[in-house]
Amino acid sequence: MFLSQIKLLGNAMAREERQKLAVNGCYASHQLLWKLFAGEQKRGFLYCTVNDALDQFMVLSAQEPKNYNEIFAIQTKRFNPVLYQGQKLGYQITLNPTVCKNNRRHDVVMNTQQSLLLSELTKLGVDPQVSKKSRLKSQLLDFADDGVVANWKAELQLSEQIARSDLLEMWLRFKTDLVLRQWWSERLLSLSARAELADCDIFAYQQHQVAKGKNQIRFSTVDIVGQLEVTDPEKFTEALFNGIGRSKAFGCGLMLIKPL
Missing domain, CATH: 3.30.70.1210 (Crispr-associated protein; domain 2)
Structure with missing residues (x-):
């Protein structure tokens, strides 16, 4: 699994996406983030906003996100926690x-x-x-x-x-x-x-x-x-x-x- 911190940049295309988020919030967020996972027919990721910001997300996914059109800043790390009983x-x-x-x-x-x-x-x-x-x-x-x-x-x-x-x-x-x-x-x-x-x-x-x-x-x-x-x-x-x-x-x- 991959855990990614994702933020929209400030270029023109990113500003267009940010306007969509302002109009239709979480549904637009879902559509936007799905574009990072080309080829997935079924949603294979979870996400949440960061500090109530509409353009910043944490995303957990089986597939590593790919930055299309360079409108995101993405920091990704592998996430496979080894947990134990009583932790x-x-x-x-x-x-x-x-x-x-x-x-x-x-x-x-x-x-x-x-x-x-x-x-x-x-x-x-x-x-x-x-x-x-x-x-x-x-x-x-x-x-x-x-x-x-x-x-x-x-x-x-x-x-x-x-x-x-x-x-x-x-x-x-x-x-x-x-x-x-x-x-x-x-x-x-x-x-x-x-x-x-x-x-x-x-x-x-x-x-x-x-x-x-x-x-x-x-x-x-x-x-x-x-x-x-x-x-x-x-x-x-x-x-x-x-x-x-x-x-x-x-x-x-x-x-x-x-x-x-």
């Missing part, structure tokens, strides 16, 4: 967090927050009659009594006064973070690694909409940085090479690792 690694990854519900894939964050809002309204004896998150939040703020607000503050360990709308947002983020950590911990176990729930930071939740032909593709991403312990080196290495989770064509699933 501690630092990592970072961009993921599309989804959960299967009623045979359909749902965004973990949106699904969690909607479930939390519905649960709180049900406890108050309110029949929501709506499903849109913003409407559910408005209803909950209308019906939440002092006891509900006190429970939110207790979970957040807050004592100072804060606007109810801000408090609800903080509580939703707090509860969602717990769910994401549990989701990721279980995902790591399936990848032959393990980590304590506190051994990671989850941030930069974003929703994306990408035009692919006549279709609009919607998905979400989170960035995760943390530490893990390898439990099965062979299976974990296979997961690294194949990528983790969904939306790999849009810059998700490449885990960058370093020994600790």
